[in-house]
Amino acid sequence: MAEQKKKILEVKNLQTSFYTHLGEVQAVRGVSYDLFEGEVLGIVGESGSGKSVSALSIMRLIEEPGVIKEGSSIIFDGVDITELDNKEMSEYRGNDIAMIFQDPMTSLNPVYSIKNQMVEVIRRHTDMNPEEALKRAKELLGMVGIPDPEQQIHDYPHQFSGGMRQRALIATAISCNPKLLIADEPTTALDVTIQAQIIELLKKLQEEIGMTIILITHDLGVIAELSTHVIVMYGGMMMEKGTVEDIFYNPQHPYTKGLHKSIPKVGEKNKERLVPIEGSPPDLMAPPAGCPFSPRCPHAMKICLEKPAPLFEVSESQVSACWLQDDDAPDVAGYKKYKGAK
């Protein structure tokens, strides 16, 4: 089934580091995945897990002193975009790949009107004249649910509420029908009711246009709402990858299980206590030699401290990077053994 779909994005061994004066911060350490047309890939992980940096790497928006390291490749629509120069890349940005960010309050330029900012982007990537671009911008605002686009398009960002700003940003991002939309924590900075509206909006867009989306969040609820596939990241590395059903119903990595246990489940009959994951995320300046989660893992073994686990194939659609899946590992309830480390 997956073979019939077009592969839009192929990320291979993505490594991104920041060379600060204190040393190298290895934000992303070898992440690989494929993304097919129409899929919604959720990348989940806590702060500092490298999820945002991996998304910015796809946009090639890593700023000094950050560097996408040699050996990484990001093939978008058949082109390795790590090879492009900045000018060529800017043809892709906003046009083929668009991105919306976490904080709508600061993501719009305060000194230009919404109209100015939207028309600028539309005209950058199309041949429309100003009138056509303005018409298109109003359509888009209407589409994302701004009540009175005719009037409100002339407003400045400070006259918009947070939710409206995020809508305007989404409208701008989809203005050129991008093949891929990256949403970096699009709801984190918003009120809960607004969060739901934005999720609804993204869902609507996905259903209506069939847009391919990478959704970055630390909120498993949002993932469950929107995603078809999920990647769980920790300490700059991929811990587990699978369909949304795999990750929610058959998690095979202690970190994923820990995440599930630490979230309250509304309406659940058995009154399980919330279990926090002990400890704190690793220092990316000097990451552990082995599995980044090993210092906090309830089932850590000696090898976990020494060597990062390979990706064990759990099923056709699911992989997990945990040594418990190795044939030699002791049996632990809830974890199965799978052969064939990738």
Place this chain on the structure above:
Amino acid sequence: MANKDFEFISREEKLDSEQTRRSLTYWQDVWRRLKKNRLAMIGLIGVIIIVLFGILGPIFTPYKYSDQVLDFSNLPPRFDIYNIADDEYIFLTKEYRVLETTSKGELISRIDNIHKDQVNKIYYFAKEYEVTLEANTVGNYTPTETLGANAVYSTKWGIALEDSTNAAGVIAQIVYIHPNSPFQGVLMEGDSFDIQSNQNLTEIMLLADPNSTSSASTLIEGRMGSQAVIDALEANNGVEYFVVGDPQIEVNFSYKLMDPEDRPAGYEDVLITVTYEGKELTEKSDTVSNSTYLWGTDSLGRDILTRVMYGARISLAVAFVATIVNFIIGITYGSISGYKGGGVDNFMMRVVDIINSIPLTLYVILLMVVLRDVVIDVTLFGRYFVIFKGGSGLGTIIFALGSVYWVGMARLVRGQILGLKEQEYVLAARTIGVSTTKIITRHLVPNAMGPIIVSMTMMIPSAVFTEAFLSFIGLGVSAPQASWGTLANDALSGLTTYPYQLFFPAAAIAVTMLAFNFLGDGLRDALDPRLRKG
């Protein structure tokens, strides 16, 4: 073997493997970040050095800031010496005074100038040996002063003003002496002399100046010498000369005028050749540092190093005290305004707005003008008390600076307090009944301390700046005390001839400014890493 790798490990082992950094307190962290900032550390060391320079420096110098040695006025920190005999060296100043020095540049004494022959450009010095100095000079002076109808001036040497005419003759007053004039040191500005009766110490004649358009104009000329020389001169020139003092041996110093256009490139205004016992010493022997006055002397022969050290005391004292005054007023005002809020805050900030709406320097000037003349006194129970005495002392400057510059601090503190008072710990303190004063002093001010310290660090150089500015426009401390600004102002008139007199105080100001700015920038970055520039 492989199986061993798959043994579970204990919690302790896991924690050991976890790499955590030592946690630091806020101020430890600030200090750590500050130490990493090289410029800030240079600034800190600079500040320490400057403060030590001002406090301890004067202990190590043999001079007082007010010691005057007129014979040694206007001496540079480095000069050329001529070896005229074994272990005997002379140094010719820009004013054509001859000073005896050692080979190491220590000054011994001035060799008296006993006669000047302007017609033949010959100078005579009293000493056991003979020295002939030959100088090619280009005197090129354009007077800027407006001269009255009776003015007499020479574009080369100076200006004399005809004051009055009496029975004896014409009384003239010297109003300006050019620094290159050979009369420097012999004649002073303000000297009056009777032109015809020659009753002054120095015999002076006025000769017609060929360049002048005024009919009354005359060139001032003085002559001194021994009887023998004078006889010879009179024989040659047919001019009458007079004897002054009791010169022992004649030494002469001759002089040629040179047109500026003919001056070879690279030549200084005055080219000096020294002849000793008939042998011409065209080459200077050495250029040595002034070991008696390391940074040279000013126009009254005072040691510049000592004066810059005392200047540091005054400039820094003004800056530190004014900053502390600002700190106290600013914190009190700002925290009350911020904490009370509402109408009180509104009124207090309106006052600040009004004060802020004109340039602060203008206020300071006004206050200085008023304060230096104000004496507030009372007579109580038959006794006389002086409550406040103005004048151009340190107190006045500190008062003026301190009473004006607090507005910036008040605004800053208010802004901080406004943000902090909404914090939960303040609410918590209030719910358990902590008094307002205690909330302000224990909870709010300490948490606002970071920006306050940065602002204070930045206030010190700006106070130094303002004090220098005030002194420069003549509102500074009174002579013989001097701040860096006063020193710079004093050096201004002789700038072209004695640039080092300006260099040292100006460098002191600049180094202080740099040091405090670097430190302040570093502190700001260290206190708030988010504000870090780049």
Place this chain on the structure above:
Amino acid sequence: MRSYYVKRFFSAIFTILIIATITFFLMRMIPGGPFTRERQVPDEILAALNARYNLDDPLFIQYLNYMKGLVTFDLGPSFRILGYSVNDLIREGFPTSAKIGILATILIVSVGIPVGIISALKQNSPIDYFVMFMATLGVTLPSFVIATFIIYFFAGQLGWIPSNGLNSPLAYIGPTIALSGYSLSFVARLTRSSMLEVLRQDYVRTARANGISEFKVIGKHALKNALIPVITYIGPMIAAILTGSFVIEKVFALPGMGGYFVESVTNRDYTVIIGMTVFYAAFYIIMVFLVDIAYSMIDPRIKLSS
């Protein structure tokens, strides 16, 4: 929004009146009076002088008279320069000061801002280090040091420019540079740090993520935001130029207002001190008012906070 400007305008007028009042009473605090000199003036003459200048009226009447004069733009006579009124002195000195001040402002804006932007874009390059070095020097050297350095080196040693007066176009160079030195350096530093700050903002990242060309990201999106703090600084900058001119006019021997002001301070010519302070303050307040208007035109958020 218009009411905001009207409100600001009236508050400016009110502030000028308060400053005039404070200055008037401050000057009257000085014991003696304007004719007290080192040499004792005979009482009859003193009385005549006081009567001539209405100084024998009650203080309050004098104040009213002064304020009446102020409203009709008459700042009274000078007590020391006979035959001159304060208005005459301002009329004579202000054009010179204004010429240098305008030239300095043009220099600051046209050099300081571009240099700051270039420095920010080339952060940590040799150009950046050079600009920052010069700018740091510029804010640490008092203007009289810069002025005397220019006179010593460019006028004295090299002979390129005249050392005083304003008789040739070349003569404007020295005072203009010396007067703008501090603010020029400050503006360059401020533009640089503000540009760096803005370049880190989310909306710049958004613009880049939308494929806007780098030229437009910097020239349009970043620049306008980066200029906001620079425009805010222009208010205080006017103050720096005003007070800086006291020193510059003295060092370069220019017949400007600053020179008269400093002279009146040393001569204790009280009417001139009061008059010129009020003039300076009014000028400053009006300039800051104009800067505020310009500011509200650039930043759309400002209109809300009226």
